[in-house]
Amino acid sequence: MFTSVLVANRGEIALRVVRTCQELGIRTIVAHSAADRDSAAVRAADESVQVGPGPSKASYLNIPAVVEAARTRGAEAIHPGYGFLSENPEFAEVCEDEGIVFIGPPASVMAQLGDKAIARGIMREAGLPLLPGSRDALDGPGAALALADEIGFPMILKAVAGGGGRGMRVVRDRDDVEDAYAETRAAALAVFGDGRLYGERYLDSARHVEIQVLLDAHGGGVHLGARDCSLQRRHQKLVEESPAPEVDQAALAELGTHTVGALLDAGYVGAGTAEFLYDPARRGYYFMEVNCRLQVEHPVTEMVTGIDLVAEQLRVAAGEPLGYGQADVVTRGAAIECRLNAEDPARDFRPTPGLVTRLVLPGGPFVRVDTHLETGYRIPPFYDSLLAKIVVWAPDRAGAIARMRRALTETVVDGPGLATTAPFLRDALDHPSFRAGTHDTSLIATLPTSPAPTTAPPTAAAAPVTPAPATVGTSIT
Structure with missing residues (x-):
């Protein structure tokens, strides 16, 4: 078992992880933003280190700062909680390279399953049922139109790198496919830095x-x-x-x-x-x-x-x-x-x-x-x-x-x-x-x-x- 763990998160989940670590006799270090310097998780932890200002992009999403905090404080592992860097394969890979255990799946597995199109393919090969949809990322609005003709409406377009309910659009009419594709792709690029989309049949009641x-x-x-x-x-x-x-x-x-x-x-x-x-x-x-x-x-x-x-x-x-x-x-x-x-x-x-x-x-x-x-x-x-x-x-x-x-x-x-x-x-x-x-x-x-x-x-x-x-x-x- 680890002797020290850095918690790279905030709020209730950071406090929840700290408490379990304490019960297991593990020393805890909480990485926090300036806005959370007096938070319950910071006060409960054995140590804390500020990794940036309030905005999450400069703190909880700052990979170099979080990894440096773990390295300088001697943390053997990092628990990412949920959100923030918890499903970022780049972060998991950096941890592996630095000899710090990422508490989660291997970076390579996370990268595959985090790509929704690849994940669908893996689960299809394993025999799990899927809604009718694209086998790979769509290569343009023409491919989206062809898919709609194949699987019917309503159809939903989703960001390959999406999550948290963002980067998706329901399409109910063939005339709307091209505009929906362009808008969803732009949103995916803005939010996830990856504009690839896939499509599948949409269920109105599920x-x-x-x-x-x-x-x-x-x-x-x-x-x-x-x-x-x-x-x-x-x-x-x-x-x-x-x-x-x-x-x-x-x-x-x-x-x-x-x-x-x-x-x-x-x-x-x-x-x-x-x-x-x-x-x-x-x-x-x-x-x-x-x-x-x-x-x-x-x-x-x-x-x-x-x-x-x-x-x-x-x-x-x-x-x-x-x-x-x-x-x-x-x-x-x-x-x-x-x-x-x-x-x-x-x-x-x-x-x-x-x-x-x-x-x-x-x-x-x-x-x-x-x-x-x-x-x-x-x-x-x-x-x-x-x-x-x-x-x-x-x-x-x-x-x-x-x-x-x-x-x-x-x-x-x-x-x-x-x-x-x-x-x-x-x-x-x-x-x-x-x-x-x-x-x-x-x-x-x-x-x-x-x-x-x-x-x-x-x-x-x-x-x-x-x-x-x-x-x-x-x-x-």
């Missing part, structure tokens, strides 16, 4: 389901069940849960086994997630992408399995075998996570940075809150608006929904100009289709952004009611 895997460097691997992440806004996840409701669990287990085999064959090592679209009408799963990192929503898997994913990442990166097999992984009960963001739903989810003057976090049995928030904390304008992840567990899904609703009602984050998504999330949990487990990725777009008055939750008798399907669909990266 569920987002993902498989969590853990693989070691000795040929061992397990999946830890599935998560449903269908409650999302503009391809950004808001609510995640495990197990995925109202789907065939045996089919999901088989998909998990197949996914583990495919990623082992690809040379993957560490924690990772394979994302799929589920078409309820056809009861089919379709591979989308692999996230070569720890997911934001990993706590729901921890809650139902009792496995500390960060601890497993550290052990695997240190060269240890998993020490258990698929038969040893047992899931119990149901867990739900809500992402609490500093955003105002009434103003199109506009970010609301500022000073926190009053903070009340939920508690009670089986309630977990991963956060860096505290009274007096000033939410900076430079980063993602995630404030906290509220996670609950209960013996069954109905109990978990009730517990989460209570937790959201308890939550208070006040300050000048501050707003959070807590009331909006509570309304989403109250929607009949979510309670019935029949919701899809279109649900959030149908909800009003002004929260309803706080009332008692709907009764169980209301659960089976399902609204007419919305016209908004999704494909997420």
